[in-house]
Amino acid sequence: MPTTPRNSKRTGACLISLVLLTGCVTHTEPAELFQLTTETSKHRAMQTRFFETPNEKELLSASAAVLQDLGFQVEESVREVGFLRATKERSAREYGQYIQRVLFLVLSLGKLLSPVDLHQKIAAGLITRPLNQAATRQEIRIVFYRIVWKGDGQTDRQYIPPGQQHMEMIRDPEIYQQFFAKLSKAVFLEAHTI
Amino acid sequence: MIQQRKGSMTAKQCVWGGLLIVGSLLLYGCSTPQPPQDLLAPSDAQLKLRSIQTRTFDVKDRNAALRGVIASLQDLGFIIERANEPLGLVTAARFAEPNYYDVISVTVTVRQDTKDRLTIRANAIYNNKPIDDPKVYQNFFASLERSLFLTKE
Numbered sequence: 001m002p003t004t005p006r007n008s009k010r011t012g013a014c015l016i017s018l019v020l021l022t023g024c025v026t027h028t029e030p031a032e033l034f035q036l037t038t039e040t041s042k043h044r045a046m047q048t049r050f051f052e053t054p055n056e057k058e059l060l061s062a063s064a065a066v067l068q069d070l071g072f073q074v075e076e077s078v079r080e081v082g083f084l085r086a087t088k089e090r091s092a093r094e095y096g097q098y099i100q101r102v103l104f105l106v107l108s109l110g111k112l113l114s115p116v117d118l119h120q121k122i123a124a125g126l127i128t129r130p131l132n133q134a135a136t137r138q139e140i141r142i143v144f145y146r147i148v149w150k151g152d153g154q155t156d157r158q159y160i161p162p163g164q165q166h167m168e169m170i171r172d173p174e175i176y177q178q179f180f181a182k183l184s185k186a187v188f189l190e191a192h193t194i
Numbered sequence: 195m196i197q198q199r200k201g202s203m204t205a206k207q208c209v210w211g212g213l214l215i216v217g218s219l220l221l222y223g224c225s226t227p228q229p230p231q232d233l234l235a236p237s238d239a240q241l242k243l244r245s246i247q248t249r250t251f252d253v254k255d256r257n258a259a260l261r262g263v264i265a266s267l268q269d270l271g272f273i274i275e276r277a278n279e280p281l282g283l284v285t286a287a288r289f290a291e292p293n294y295y296d297v298i299s300v301t302v303t304v305r306q307d308t309k310d311r312l313t314i315r316a317n318a319i320y321n322n323k324p325i326d327d328p329k330v331y332q333n334f335f336a337s338l339e340r341s342l343f344l345t346k347e
Binding site for chain 2 (some may be wrong): 169
């Protein structure tokens with residue numbers, strides 16, 4: 001059988017290239033992270049609105065009020081640069097994850113008890129900025145992200161302690177739309193998209 | 195006969211191979227060993243890093259420059275963590291997406307040099323390890339310039 005060694009060689013090459021590819025995906029060079037990408041303008045459009053008002057302070061305090069309405073606690077505020085940071089902590093339990101956990105447990109014959117998300121901290125960073133020299137138009141950009149803490153689990157005989165963390169940026173346009181809708185109601189002004 | 199010739203060929207190859215190894219070893223010996231980093235005046239490396247991390251801009255309004263820094267950091271996907279206007283200080287961080295385990299933090303300071311000139315310095319850290327790759331800072335200042343230019347308009 002002359003084809004088998006060739007085949008095995010081919011699969012080997014495939015495996016190596018796959019490993020290399022996954023290596024490429026998980027690791028990003030720092031220099032690349034300081035470059036604007038094609039996603040940049042999309043995210044910017046989603047996260048930004050502008051208002052026809054000269055009153056930046058009013059806009060900032062209204063934003064704080066809206067965030068409070070949404071259950072956030074303001075953690076940091078700097079009026080001179082129009083900056084607000086707020087967080088809220090909530091449960092991150094989902095039924096789907098528990099179903100998955102049981103499914104994994106059954107499929108792995110009782111060996112894998114995967115950790116589920118227990119707790120999350122949702123954070124928002126908000127920046128207001130005058131758009132023109134006369135400062136009659138103000139821009140607001142808000143970014144939402146969350147940190148999730150997992151519960152405990154077990155693989156085979158090894159216990160997975162609770163408290164494993166993972167973080168993610170929130171890129172659901174609806175959340176941003178909701179925030180800006182509330183804000184424009186609070187300041188009696190229309191929120192223009194850029 | 196043929197076998198003998200073959201044998202001599204391999205011997206020749208062996209000799210060449212040996213020469214190559216010895217040559218490369220000699221070459222390796224030629225390259226002077228790097229002196230330990232801390233032995234050489236540390237200020238030299240610091241000076242170089244500082245020049246990489248620093249740019250001066252012909253901008254009068256320090257507050258606008260600080261806002262420009264914040265805007266460009268947001269464009270780059272950074273989360274603003276802290277800002278201090280009197281000191282001209284901004285601290286921000288982001289994940290090394292697509293993985294959410296590595297974190298990059300940046301501290302940017304904006305200082306007024308003269309009336310119409312200011313200095314901006316950025317320090318970046320990748321998982322508690324300082325970044326000294328000039329390309330990182332070049333990229334950052336390129337996007338900052340764009341942001342400052344846009345705010346000026």
